[in-house]
Amino acid sequence: MSAWSEERRQRHAEAIRRWKPWEKSTGPRTTEGKRRVAQNAYKHGGRSASVIALEKLMSALARNEREARLLV
Template identity: 60%
Template structure:
């Protein structure tokens, strides 16, 4: 892997056994106080910066499409952005 793991396979197995025996998920009930509930309700909040960035991207896209007089970008002109396909390499069907 590159770095040494602090837990040996034996330690991992022992910890898994302890967790299965104690079953901590059965006593986990979530926040009970209004303050705790309010705090946990914001767990997925990404902040206003995310929405502002998405709006700017949409505006820029509309601007660029307008400059070229198009409804959408031509196929294959946008970068792949590192996404991979499970079906394998791209095929050229021209």
């Protein structure tokens, strides 16, 4: 694995700023590509069953706390 020198890194950064590849990005075009990127939010478990269950539990706890405060 070759490490880039600081000079090479700077030249590459300048070239990327000139090319601006992000301006040409179109995102997925095919139905399959769109289907795949639609699942990106699920990739790292942020919408897993355990996280959803925890969110429901925290919501119920907050609701119970609000109700308890009304009794005081």
